[in-house]
Amino acid sequence: MAMNLVKLPTGKTNLMLRVCKGHFATSHSHINYYIDVTLTKSRLSEARAVAAELVKEYTLNTIVDTILCLDGTEVIGACMASELTKSGYANMNAHQTIYVVTPEHTVGSQLLFRENTAPMIAGKHVLVLAASVTTGYTVQSAVEAINYYGGMPVGIAAIFATQQECAGFPVTSIFDPNDLPDYESHDSHVCPWCKAGQKIDALVNSFGYSSL
Numbered sequence: 001m002a003m004n005l006v007k008l009p010t011g012k013t014n015l016m017l018r019v020c021k022g023h024f025a026t027s028h029s030h031i032n033y034y035i036d037v038t039l040t041k042s043r044l045s046e047a048r049a050v051a052a053e054l055v056k057e058y059t060l061n062t063i064v065d066t067i068l069c070l071d072g073t074e075v076i077g078a079c080m081a082s083e084l085t086k087s088g089y090a091n092m093n094a095h096q097t098i099y100v101v102t103p104e105h106t107v108g109s110q111l112l113f114r115e116n117t118a119p120m121i122a123g124k125h126v127l128v129l130a131a132s133v134t135t136g137y138t139v140q141s142a143v144e145a146i147n148y149y150g151g152m153p154v155g156i157a158a159i160f161a162t163q164q165e166c167a168g169f170p171v172t173s174i175f176d177p178n179d180l181p182d183y184e185s186h187d188s189h190v191c192p193w194c195k196a197g198q199k200i201d202a203l204v205n206s207f208g209y210s211s212l
Helices: 038-042 044-057 073-086 135-150
Strands: 006-009 016-026 030-036 066-069 100-101 125-133 151-163 169-175 202-205 208-209
Touching: 030 202, 030 208, 038 044, 038 073, 044 073, 044 151, 044 169, 066 073, 073 100, 073 125, 125 135, 125 169, 135 151
Parallel strands: 016 202, 066 100, 066 125, 125 151, 151 169
Antiparallel strands: 006 016, 016 030, 202 208
16 A cells, blocks of 8 residues: 655755655554655665765865765665765875765664675764654664774764754754654654554665555
């Protein structure tokens, strides 16, 4: 069953917020809006527009050697790397380029880097890129993994975020609750919609939704 997605204008060129209101369950919380970032992550024109907005925060005073992509954000990550190198942005890599890396997830949801990708983290200034930052659990795990593998986290970027800070780092995002003023997120154990007997419409994450 297809969701009834509504496009919200945001005032940002080439970018829009696609949302559906209801009762949705994520792995960490219950929310009243499903925010669909599928096209934002996959359509090159939108990925470029997101990248151009996000890199503004990092071009002047942040060294970025590696972009760690979570939630299927590799296209945006590649566009950010292209923007940073195009602007003559200096980094610490010997080849003056930027690595775009996707972590592997273990059964316990820990982030893992094999011997061929670990050198792209160790000793590198790593920017975490996520589709969304709401509870912050996933990003927190990413920062912990970077530290474990000897990297240096330098910031967190996302398409949508409800938090301005996570794991001790500022969160830069394209969209935030100002674009969606009545957005709510609750722990599943104290969900007001569940208590009111409202059924869950779908299980959702940054990759999509599964209707119930």
